[in-house]
Amino acid sequence: MQTPKQLAYAPTPYSYTPSNNLRATINEDEEVRLAENAAERDLYESLAEIYSIIVTLDALEKAYLRDSIKEIEYTETCDRLLRQYRSTLTDESVEAAFGDLESFKREWDLEVPRATERLKIGLPATIESTPTHLPPSRASSHRTNLPSTSQPHQPSSSGPVAQHIVAASENFITLFDAVKMSMLSKDTLHPILVEVIQSVNKVTDRDFENKGKIVQWLITLNQMRAAEELSGEQARELSFDLGLAYEGFKKTLD
Template identity: 65%
Template structure:
């Protein structure tokens, strides 16, 4: 028999009679639709890559420097794609996107929730030791590098506190300053000084907000209070 028999009740569907396997099927009819699909595909790839990167870092198969650079780039790309309102609407939120595409990525989920590489979230102890050993040293190229890091960290705290006082309360404004602050602090010391954890907590809070969203008045007052305490704790460590 040249063909397989079909049930009596079988009726060819419109889809089966119109699709030609030799013709490319277009997923998008317009440039805007194609760009949207490309962005969603990029987000999918970023999430999977981040999951693999986190596993590699935990298994010590990725060096800290490489991990930090790649993770930071992936997080920035993730946030950048979601600044587009059409992409954000189609993406929904991370949990719904994962459910739709069957993604099991617990480590990437946690990293996206925090919004910082693990190496930035917690400073390596050896970095502090290196700085401590060089605390009183100077060289031909300039002053003690630790002093430069201290100034940078202090400037970040002051910039953050000034932004809050000036009611610059959007995620787009505050999140980068907070990232700069924790990175600058970690270059000075790995010690868990008083209220340092507040910086991470607020980074997580801001990271979960929409790009266009602002902190409320009460939140801004609380952030200012917490960051002043963190700044005081940082200065107290320097005096020890």
């Protein structure tokens, strides 16, 4: 009597015995191409770059919260990642394939709450809410009244503080003018608004009145596509909120 051939695996009621007639349909010596042409390859590389930025940013935020990284290193790295993220999405084909952050996260099963919040705001935490500290004695010695019209007043005193005050005032006025001239696209307004927030943070460590309004506008712009524009109603609201924030900023200098 012939001994039954021993199977190489433990069979189950739902298992099957592979047939020797089956043949691989893929040539194992042939390179598998994910893209049919250079444009597709560039697109996939850009999406992979965005994925990497998001994951890295989430890790960076965790390190910052744990005090595992110096503030200056966090700020520089976070700012660079945010710029790379925005720059990558300026390409129309990449932006179309990306969709939006939430859909991209769902597609690739990303759980990155800290990166999500940072990308939503668009500024490092150190710039968003913790302005550069200046010695009170120096800040008070360079008080000046900033105008609400076209050109900022040049302080009589020189020095870093006075320069930051002038720069902040100029950035506010630049943003006012952009809105007034109906330059309402995200790619126009967003960088100017970032400059506004960064420049006022170099002047005062006080969370001045209505600063939250311009931070909220930054979040609104961040959620728009690069070529999208604010509506006429939104432009009026932005101009109004800018005026309130500018007055609040000037009060911190009194």
